[in-house]
Amino acid sequence: MKILVPVKRVVDYNVKIRVKADGSGVDTANVKMSMNPFDEIALEEGVRQKEAGKATEVVAVSCGVAQAQDVLRTALAIGADRGILVETDAELQPLAVAKLLKAVADKEQPQLIILGKQATDDDANQTGQMLAALLGWPQATFASRVVIEDGKAIVTREVDGGAETLALNLPAVVTADLRLNEPRYVTLPNMMKAKKKTIENTTPADLGVSVESRLKTLKVSEPPARTTGQIVPDIATLVSKLRNEAKVI
């Protein structure tokens, strides 16, 4: 069975982002970029399933600028067998990415596609679900456990009050939540070995997909600032302020 894992290059989650003064967007020039943390978890899951003998090949795919190659190299170092870069400088929104991934899936014919549940830049939480709908496949989002058996994926997913378990007929789409696994560290020997693995290049035009954006960003602004708080010396003062100043108790 082949597993396809889409991975996104995003601003590193530790970076404190700044909104550009002209309100046109977030300043991403010269900031550290990394693989979306949820995609790392998705990739780790794919590799573990292969190591457990449930899959024969893990293919990583990334859509975006040429530098997304770096994220694919990391994916290969973690254990993906091959990488695919769908290269474009265009702004990519989730619907366009889902269409690109569908085209890749139509060619690659995976039985399972694992994505991170959301990207930490746009926080959209859509691509996996959109891809599943375009493919006509079942989905299990926010997965905390995936078991493959008898042509099905048995997935435990995190929901608002706890967890639920679904059985999906393969082929299926799963989106990874935080607790699915803890990704391994990329070791230098694996980075070196990864250089021998192939990354295939393609474009939206090659795949026959139009990636036009549907949403126009009119402006990006800072969130309203909270007023500066105060350190209080003891609990008695805290309670007094909460009662008399903030009036919340």
Added chain:
Amino acid sequence: MAILVIAEHDNATLKGSTLNTVTAASRCGGDIDILIAGYQCGAAAQAAAEIAGVSRVLVADASHFADSLAENVAEQAISIAGNYSHILAPANAFGKNILPRVAARLDVAQISEIIHVCSPDTFERPIYAGNAIATVQSSDPVKVITVRTTGFAPAAAGAAATAIENVAVVADAGTSHFVARDLAKSGRPELSGAKVIVAGGRGVGSAENFKIVEQLADKLGAAIGASRAAVDAGFVPNDWQIGQTGKIVAPQLYIALGISGAIQHVAGIKDSKTIVAINNDPDAPIFLVADYGVIGDVHELVPQLIAELG
């Protein structure tokens, strides 16, 4: 211009998230219809019919909707989507799971987690864990939107019941099956809509020590939450997690105990009216967002706080 709200319910009752979503719908301008896709869901439909400002309740009642499988609920919404300019659902595990399928099949964008409606085609939404707010405009013929429930007051319930109609039920997709559910039952308020929340972080130290968090919560009639660190350390269940990828909350009072205040956690609490932090690290970033901070050991200070509250 009419708006469809996909209701979250458990067949017997309507979830509060539906009421906040109806308010967001009312800002989009147009008649509001509610879709109840469920099994033996007459009671939920009746509750939906009594929400102020709703025109019609559309009911799809069949056993394959019993567990809100995304493949089925999405197809049901798609089957009636042609009548609507906007389709809304809450931005929680329920709505986030289902709505993107609707958008993709209608070949339109989804606008996730709106916090404000500027106009029927323009919305504000948080990005980068809420460290920036994007104002986006959609040119699609149908706007598919998930709603951050803490951004909108709940619509009033208990109005005179409006019309309830049955709609043609779509077939079971048959590709996914519900196996089991494990939901915590608690006498405490639910996190999402709670007015007061007490949350514990790694500084609480252990699952055993979370008792002090619970005692303070009981004293205040509060819901209980946690940081990711506390969940990962095994102190508390995962559905207690508050943050960018957990629950977003906006209570009147949020008390953070032994929580350092990482960006991702703060993302989940920044719309709280009053934030209190107790932590023994004076450099903890939580103090930058707290209205009131007390530096000290939670194990000493929380019992004092409980006593002081009488």
